Amino acid sequence: MTSPAEMESGKKFFGHPRGLSTLFFTEMWERFSYYGMRGILVLYLVNQVSGMGMSDAKAGAIYGMYTAGVYLLALPGGWIADRIIGQRRAVFVGGIIIAMGHFSMAMPSSVTFFLGLMLIVVGTGLLKPNVSAIVGDLYPEGGPRRDAGFSLFYMGINVGALAGPLIVGFLGENINWHLGFSAAGVGMVLGLIQYKMGLGHLGDAGHIRESQVSGIPQARRQLMIGIGVTVGILALIMVLQSLGVLSLELETVAQATGVIIVALAVSYFAYVLGFGGLDRSEKKRVVFIFFLFVGSALFWSGFEQAGSSLNLFAERLTDRNVFGFEAPASWLQSINPLFIIILAPVAGALWVKLGDRDPSIPVKFGAGLTLLGIGFFVLAWGATYTDGGNLVSPAWLVVTYFLHTTGELALSPVGLSSVTKLSPPRLVGQMMGIWFMGTALGNLIAGLVGGRMETLPVTQIFVTVGMFVLGSGLLFFVFSRPIKNLASDVR
Numbered sequence: 001m002t003s004p005a006e007m008e009s010g011k012k013f014f015g016h017p018r019g020l021s022t023l024f025f026t027e028m029w030e031r032f033s034y035y036g037m038r039g040i041l042v043l044y045l046v047n048q049v050s051g052m053g054m055s056d057a058k059a060g061a062i063y064g065m066y067t068a069g070v071y072l073l074a075l076p077g078g079w080i081a082d083r084i085i086g087q088r089r090a091v092f093v094g095g096i097i098i099a100m101g102h103f104s105m106a107m108p109s110s111v112t113f114f115l116g117l118m119l120i121v122v123g124t125g126l127l128k129p130n131v132s133a134i135v136g137d138l139y140p141e142g143g144p145r146r147d148a149g150f151s152l153f154y155m156g157i158n159v160g161a162l163a164g165p166l167i168v169g170f171l172g173e174n175i176n177w178h179l180g181f182s183a184a185g186v187g188m189v190l191g192l193i194q195y196k197m198g199l200g201h202l203g204d205a206g207h208i209r210e211s212q213v214s215g216i217p218q219a220r221r222q223l224m225i226g227i228g229v230t231v232g233i234l235a236l237i238m239v240l241q242s243l244g245v246l247s248l249e250l251e252t253v254a255q256a257t258g259v260i261i262v263a264l265a266v267s268y269f270a271y272v273l274g275f276g277g278l279d280r281s282e283k284k285r286v287v288f289i290f291f292l293f294v295g296s297a298l299f300w301s302g303f304e305q306a307g308s309s310l311n312l313f314a315e316r317l318t319d320r321n322v323f324g325f326e327a328p329a330s331w332l333q334s335i336n337p338l339f340i341i342i343l344a345p346v347a348g349a350l351w352v353k354l355g356d357r358d359p360s361i362p363v364k365f366g367a368g369l370t371l372l373g374i375g376f377f378v379l380a381w382g383a384t385y386t387d388g389g390n391l392v393s394p395a396w397l398v399v400t401y402f403l404h405t406t407g408e409l410a411l412s413p414v415g416l417s418s419v420t421k422l423s424p425p426r427l428v429g430q431m432m433g434i435w436f437m438g439t440a441l442g443n444l445i446a447g448l449v450g451g452r453m454e455t456l457p458v459t460q461i462f463v464t465v466g467m468f469v470l471g472s473g474l475l476f477f478v479f480s481r482p483i484k485n486l487a488s489d490v491r
């Protein structure tokens with residue numbers, strides 16, 4: 001079956017449907033804005049001179065809740081696209097809201113700053129899951145060509161993630177924080193312009209399905225009810241806070257959010273296993289997915305400290321002087337996507353070459369967590385040389401990011417793919433939602449751990465995190481066979 005975009009004869013993008021280029025650059029500019037702003041977020045929050053002058057704990061809580069919110073809102077974002085407006089409109093509307101968020105943060109006001117963060121969370125929840133869904137629609141025939149298309153699309157993500165911190169970081173740290181936030185917004189606007197210009201290349205991909213059209217009015221009512229309930233709860237909390245009935249600190253709210261995410265995930269798994277009407281084989285696979293959820297949350301809780309504790313380490317304890325020029329701390333955020341661009345083809349070729357000797361899913365999770373833990377031990381070693389205010393070479397962070405990236409390549413792609421393979425067919429969407437919840441939980445924990453930089457020795461933080469994730473990786477190795485057996489013949 002020919003993909004819709006290929007109806008335009010002769011127009012290809014590296015041998016793929018021409019529409020892939022539209023989505024490639026849309027996602028590239030969105031990731032430019034996201035990672036560019038994320039690269040300076042914590043630095044701006046804690047800066048005592050030109051920033052908001054917050055404590056590390058408060059800044060870490062904001063970082064954690066923001067990055068967690070981005071992944072949590074992917075669930076309603078996908079639902080809105082599927083039921084009401086379609087993926088194509090969801091991407092455009094989401095991009096507009098993201099740009100509004102960045103420009104709101106560009107204004108020197110705490111009110112507009114936090115409004116901007118909320119807008120970016122909402123906009124990303126609309127854009128991110130749906131732009132990937134449109135990529136899938138370009139390949140209705142499926143197969144290896146679709147996998148290759150997603151690999152090319154993934155490169156767009158990392159090109160944006162590489163460039164964002166370099167440009168936004170330089171403008172934000174060296175000139176003006178709000179100019180950096182503006183640059184992130186400009187990047188998203190550029191993405192929207194080329195997206196609108198390239199819509200013709202998408203064919204019918206991304207439109208709402210005909211089978212869903214009749215249900216739009218009901219879905220809209222459900223959405224309005226959901227928004228009303230959410231706004232009502234938030235308003236009640238604000239009123240109780242203003243009256244002194246509640247006394248909520250940001251750190252407490254962030255910790256409570258983590259508990260809620262865990263409780264929801266555990267309750268969901270318990271419900272599906274107990275009342276989901278699954279047969280014995282399906283139940284075993286759901287238990288397998290539960291282990292992947294735990295491993296994923298643990299991995300991202302360490303990995304996503306790139307924007308919190310590792311970012312603060314780069315700013316405060318790293319010698320960034322290069323021939324008289326002090327490089328922005330956020331520039332080191334570009335090391336991970338650079339390694340991804342270099343190493344992703346190598347990892348893909350390695351798994352293909354191994355063939356039947358390709359490691360099992362739990363072994364790859366164990367490898368990812370182990371490499372993550374070793375990376376933290378390397379940085380803890382480097383941190384021992386910072387006693388007395390000494391600065392260390394950025395090479396310590398580069399090596400750490402190299403190990404973290406190799407761990408990401410071992411765990412992240414296989415985890416995402418495995419959830420789609422292992423889920424009972426009628427629960428695939430819900431299980432993907434649970435996977436995103438694990439990512440959100442990891443991001444939240446990463447922010448909270450980063451907030452300890454002010455109260456605990458740096459070496460102690462990195463050693464503790466390293467021991468925790470390394471121990472988790474070793475458990476995946478030890479129990480890899482019984483976990484693997486839960487998946488039956490799925491690899």
